[in-house]
Amino acid sequence: MSSYVLAGVVLFFGFIIDRTHHYLEKLITLRSNVGSSKGELEELRKERIELKEKEEKTSKEIKQLKEKLSCVSENLKKLEKESKEKETKLETAEAHVTALQKQSSELLLEYDRLLEDNQNLQSQILVGTKKT
Numbered sequence: 001m002s003s004y005v006l007a008g009v010v011l012f013f014g015f016i017i018d019r020t021h022h023y024l025e026k027l028i029t030l031r032s033n034v035g036s037s038k039g040e041l042e043e044l045r046k047e048r049i050e051l052k053e054k055e056e057k058t059s060k061e062i063k064q065l066k067e068k069l070s071c072v073s074e075n076l077k078k079l080e081k082e083s084k085e086k087e088t089k090l091e092t093a094e095a096h097v098t099a100l101q102k103q104s105s106e107l108l109l110e111y112d113r114l115l116e117d118n119q120n121l122q123s124q125i126l127v128g129t130k131k132t
Helices: 002-131
Strands: none
Touching: none
C-alpha cells in the first residue's frame, strides 16, 4: 500500500509541477504582452501629444486666416463702394459730355447760320455800294 501512496504522491507532485510549469509559461507570455502593451501605450501617448500640438497650431492658423478673410472682406466692401461712387461720377460725366456735345452742335449750327447771314449782309452791302 505504501507503494500506491508513494505513486499517488509522485503523480500528485507531477501534476502540480505540470500545472506550475503551465502557469509560469502563461505568466511569462502575459508579462511580455504587458511590456509590449506599455510600449504601445507610450507610443499612443506621444501620438496624442503630437496631435494636440498639431491641433493647436492648426487652430492658430485658422484664427489667422479668419482675421485675414475679415480684412479682405472689409477691403472688398470698401472697393465696391468706391467702384459704385466712381461709376456714378462716370455716368454724370458722360451725361455732361453728351449735353456739351449737343450744345456744341447747336452753337455750330448757329455759327453757320450767322456766317451765312454775315455773307448775305456783306453781299448786300457790296451790291448797294456798287449801285451808288
